[in-house]
Amino acid sequence: xxxxxxEIKKRLSQSRSMEGLDSEALWNSIAxxxxxxxxxxxxxxxxxxxxxxxxxxxxxxxxYIMNMQHAADHVVEGKTNMPETSAVQNTxxxxxxxxxxxxIVGQATQSVSEVNSVNQDLTLTINQTRSGLKGSKHxxxxxxxxxxxxxxxxxxxxxxxxxxxxxxxxELNASPMNRKNIKKEKDITDVSSQLNNxxxxxxxxxxxxxxxxxxxxxxxxxxxxxSFMSKPINLPVTANDxxxxxxxxxxxxxxxxxxxxxxxxxxxxxxxxxxxxxxADISPEISCLVGGAIRIKQGRHWHINxxxxxxxxxxxxxxxxxxxxxxxxNQSDVLAQNIRTIRNYNSADILTFPLQIGVFKDxxxxxLGMNAGLSYSFVVGQNGRLLKDASTVLEYSxxxxxxxxxxxxxxxxxxxxxxxxxxxxxxxxxxxLQNHTSTSLNNLASRSVALAPxxxxxxxx
Amino acid sequence: MNMHVSRECIDGCLKANQxxxxxxxxxxxxxxxxxxxxxxxxxxxxxxxxQDSFITIFxxxxxxxxxxxxxxxxxxxxxxxxxxxxNNRGKRFFDFxxxxxxxSITPEAEDxxxxxxxxxxxxxxxxxxxxxxxxxxxxxxxxxxxADMLGISAELSRKRLARARxxxxxxxxxxxxxxxxxxxxxx
Numbered sequence: 072x073x074x075x076x077x078e079i080k081k082r083l084s085q086s087r088s089m090e091g092l093d094s095e096a097l098w099n100s101i102a103x104x105x106x107x108x109x110x111x112x113x114x115x116x117x118x119x120x121x122x123x124x125x126x127x128x129x130x131x132x133x134x135y136i137m138n139m140q141h142a143a144d145h146v147v148e149g150k151t152n153m154p155e156t157s158a159v160q161n162t163x164x165x166x167x168x169x170x171x172x173x174x175i176v177g178q179a180t181q182s183v184s185e186v187n188s189v190n191q192d193l194t195l196t197i198n199q200t201r202s203g204l205k206g207s208k209h210x211x212x213x214x215x216x217x218x219x220x221x222x223x224x225x226x227x228x229x230x231x232x233x234x235x236x237x238x239x240x241x242e243l244n245a246s247p248m249n250r251k252n253i254k255k256e257k258d259i260t261d262v263s264s265q266l267n268n269x270x271x272x273x274x275x276x277x278x279x280x281x282x283x284x285x286x287x288x289x290x291x292x293x294x295x296x297x298s299f300m301s302k303p304i305n306l307p308v309t310a311n312d313x314x315x316x317x318x319x320x321x322x323x324x325x326x327x328x329x330x331x332x333x334x335x336x337x338x339x340x341x342x343x344x345x346x347x348x349x350x351a352d353i354s355p356e357i358s359c360l361v362g363g364a365i366r367i368k369q370g371r372h373w374h375i376n377x378x379x380x381x382x383x384x385x386x387x388x389x390x391x392x393x394x395x396x397x398x399x400x401n402q403s404d405v406l407a408q409n410i411r412t413i414r415n416y417n418s419a420d421i422l423t424f425p426l427q428i429g430v431f432k433d434x435x436x437x438x439l440g441m442n443a444g445l446s447y448s449f450v451v452g453q454n455g456r457l458l459k460d461a462s463t464v465l466e467y468s469x470x471x472x473x474x475x476x477x478x479x480x481x482x483x484x485x486x487x488x489x490x491x492x493x494x495x496x497x498x499x500x501x502x503x504l505q506n507h508t509s510t511s512l513n514n515l516a517s518r519s520v521a522l523a524p525x526x527x528x529x530x531x532x
Numbered sequence: 533m534n535m536h537v538s539r540e541c542i543d544g545c546l547k548a549n550q551x552x553x554x555x556x557x558x559x560x561x562x563x564x565x566x567x568x569x570x571x572x573x574x575x576x577x578x579x580x581x582x583q584d585s586f587i588t589i590f591x592x593x594x595x596x597x598x599x600x601x602x603x604x605x606x607x608x609x610x611x612x613x614x615x616x617x618x619n620n621r622g623k624r625f626f627d628f629x630x631x632x633x634x635x636s637i638t639p640e641a642e643d644x645x646x647x648x649x650x651x652x653x654x655x656x657x658x659x660x661x662x663x664x665x666x667x668x669x670x671x672x673x674x675x676x677x678x679a680d681m682l683g684i685s686a687e688l689s690r691k692r693l694a695r696a697r698x699x700x701x702x703x704x705x706x707x708x709x710x711x712x713x714x715x716x717x718x719x
Contacts, residue, residue, distance in 0.1 A: 075700070076669045079650065083670045086647045087562035088569060094561055097579060101557065101586045102550065 118420055118451055122381055125422075126363070129379060133365050137323055324366040324374075328499055328527025332360040334384045338517045346515060348390075348458055356416060358385040360501075360523045364425070373430050376442070380423040382521070388415045388456050390464060413464055417455025419474055423448040425481055425501075438495065438532070442483040446503065450474045457513060465512060472510045479505040479521075487529065495529040537603045545593045553590055556603075563604055564611045570651055570666060571615035573659070581618050585611045608671065613681060616663065656703070661696035664689050 333355045340346040364378030389412070396409040427444030452469055459465040467473045483501040490496055500523065507517045537559050544552020564585065568578045588610050596606050655662060667678045668689070675693075679686040 079654075080670050080672075082647055082650060083566075083570065083666075084672075086566040088566040089562050090565075090569075092561070092565050092578065092582075094558075097561070097582060097586075098554065098557055100579075100583050101590075102553075104583065104587050105553070105590055 115420075115452075122422065126379060130365075134323060322531045324369065324529070324531045325363065326376075326497060326527055326529035327363040328497060328525040329359070329361045330499075330523050330525025330527075332358045332382055332384070332521060332523045334358070334386065334519050334521045336386065336517050336519045338515045340515050343515070345458060345460060349513075349515070349517075352388055352390050352458065353417075354387045354389065356385040356387050358383045358418070360525060362423075362425075362525075364427075372432060373428065375426075375428050377426050378424070380425065380446075382421045382423060382448075382523070384419040384421060384521070386417050386455075388413070388417055390414075390458065392462060392464075413456065415456040417457070417473075418453070419450055419455075420452035421448050421450050421474075423479070427481060427483065429483075431485075436489045438485075438487040438489065440485040440487065442481070442485065442501075444481050446479045446481050447476070448479060448505070449476050459512070467512045471512050473512050475508055475510055477505045477507055479503040487532070489532070493531055495532040497527045497529055498525075499527060500524045539598075542593065542596070542598075542603060545590060548590070556589075557586060560604055560607055564607060566647075567608055567611050568615055570670070571612055571619070571663070573619050577618055581611070581614050585614045588614070609681075612667070612671065616681060619659070653703075654700075657696055657699045661692050661699060664692040665696035668693050 335355050336350075336353055338346045338349045360380060360382045362378055362380030364376040366374045366376045368375040392411045392413065394409045394411075396407050397404045398407045399405070423446045425444055425446035427442040429440050429442035431438050431440035450469075450472070453472065453474055454466070454468045455473065456464050456466050457473055465471075481501055481503045483499055485497055485499040487495045487497045501521075502523075503521045505519055505521070507519065509516050537556055541552050541555045541559075545556055561582070564582060565578065568581055572578055572581060585607070589607050592610075596603060600606075654665065657665070663682060664678055667673045667681065668675065673681070675686040675689040678684075678689040682689065684692075
């Protein structure tokens with residue numbers, strides 16, 4: 072047996088054959104395909120670079136616009152919310168009338184309570200950070216401060232909280248781990264000290280311009296544009312809209328998602344043999360989608376968002392072409408059938424710009440949502456094969472188009488899980504319906520439905 | 533036929549030089565074509581498989597490591613993989629059973645078998661056994677490599693090889709004739 076196997080190996084491993092092979096035709100088809108593949112690789116790379124840079128550009132522009140809008144909102148609110156104070160400040164009078172004074176003191180007290188809550192959160196965070204760094208030394212400082220606080224608390228709890236915040240923040244300033252936050256903390260320390268002064272001498276509220284500065288600084292507390300807002304899931308209900316507008320800062324709410332994509336086509340035209348063939352020969356293939364969206368408007372249970380998506384559509388073209396032929400068997404012609412199978416994976420690179428309005432409802436940590444809207448898609452690249460008529464298969468490309476740019480109707484149900492105060496995990500399933508017009512390649516219109524089960528994250532929901 | 537491929541040729545292919553690619557194509561085509569003939573069930577698809585294989589070779593040639601083997605071994609693996617894939621696709625989409633023009637080999641036949649006859653004889657065994665037998669015996673792959681290429685376990689590869697050998701033993705009572713010293717009988 073071993074000898075037999077050796078003989079087989081010897082003969083077959085050294086066998087060479089050119090029988091039944093047209094090497095020139097084979098080389099021509101390889102050279103053609105090879106150049107197509109390398110050019111498509113190059114174009115894919117450039118397309119990817121272009122997509123990334125356009126995403127970056129859009130992000131920067133939107134961020135800039137949002138920032139400008141926020142700044143304008145702050146200025147308007149600062150001026151309209153405190154008319155009496157501004158007037159007093161301009162005239163330089165020392166005291167307000169009693170009723171005005173009461174209302175301003177009330178507002179300031181509410182502001183102070185809000186600041187207290189913010190400062191308490193901040194103090195807690197700072198202390199937790201510091202406790203990890205300073206160990207026992209920090210423990211001594213903490214206990215000392217707690218003792219001090221307990222003594223003071225008997226006199227004035229509000230002052231106590233503010234002072235403790237100020238102490239903590241000033242300690243934080245000295246911490247090397249938190250130097251990058253110095254500016255923000257300095258602001259908070261100033262605010263706290265000013266609030267102390269305000270509470271200590273409420274009769275001077277009207278004369279002191281610190282309220283305006285205080286409110287303006289409070290607006291600017293989440294100063295960093297890209298920092299995530301530390302917003303609790305269930306916001307405390309505040310009676311005063313003015314205070315609520317202070318606490319609700321507006322960071323950019325954005326989301327990113329990626330997932331699989333299935334596109335099913337249906338060519339239109341009843342009683343047309345080519346339509347039937349195309350519908351039978353094209354099958355959907357799994358491909359991918361990557362996208363992002365920014366909320367441009369948000370209400371209590373609704374939002375409007377705009378985004379950008381990159382989709383790669385893929386389908387498989389299978390065609391069996393049967394033709395009659397004759398074979399010579401034993402020197403006689405025999406009628407036979409020549410069966411040729413053509414299989415090709417068609418693909419298209421599509422850049423989509425959706426604009427959607429959505430509604431959502433929270434159930435504990437879960438959020439159910441439904442987005443609906445329109446999108447316009449640019450087909451930036453395409454290649455593949457398609458039937459031109461019943462027996463002709465044509466290759467198409469971006470120059471010889473199968474798809475033109477198109478408009479879609481979108482529906483995107485979603486279910487989200489709130490991971491923490493800023494981050495939400497989304498499971499989205501955008502479904503889009505589109506109509507493709509006839510092109511020079513194919514005179515038949517078609518409709519398609521794209522289904523993209525995706526997973527993503529939303530920041531600052 | 534000379535199958536020597538120079539280092540310059542491979543370097544040229546790395547730079548997508550078409551002349552170098554043509555040189556590699558000319559050098560390897562007869563060898564790879566013979567492999568296709570051995571492995572493909574439907575030999576009319578040889579052109580397509582070779583085209584796909586050469587495109588893959590030119591595309592992935594940066595992954596070829598000269599220290600791990602000759603270029604033709606690396607290329608043969610690509611071609612074999614493509615042939616096996618093609619055979620699987622054929623099974624999935626067509627129940628295409630071409631009429632086997634089996635030629636019975638009689639004792640009066642020539643004293644040595646041609647390569648074509650040898651392949652035809654071996655192809656009479658079940659396809660799964662044939663694939664393992666060819667990969668292990670002719671191409672010299674290990675059972676682990678065979679298992680990897682066929683998507684089966686190494687143990688199953690060993691079993692199939694044993695059954696292929698049993699099949700050959702059963703079918704060929706005159707093995708000695710096959711190696712040329714006496715006449716043989718294969719029915």
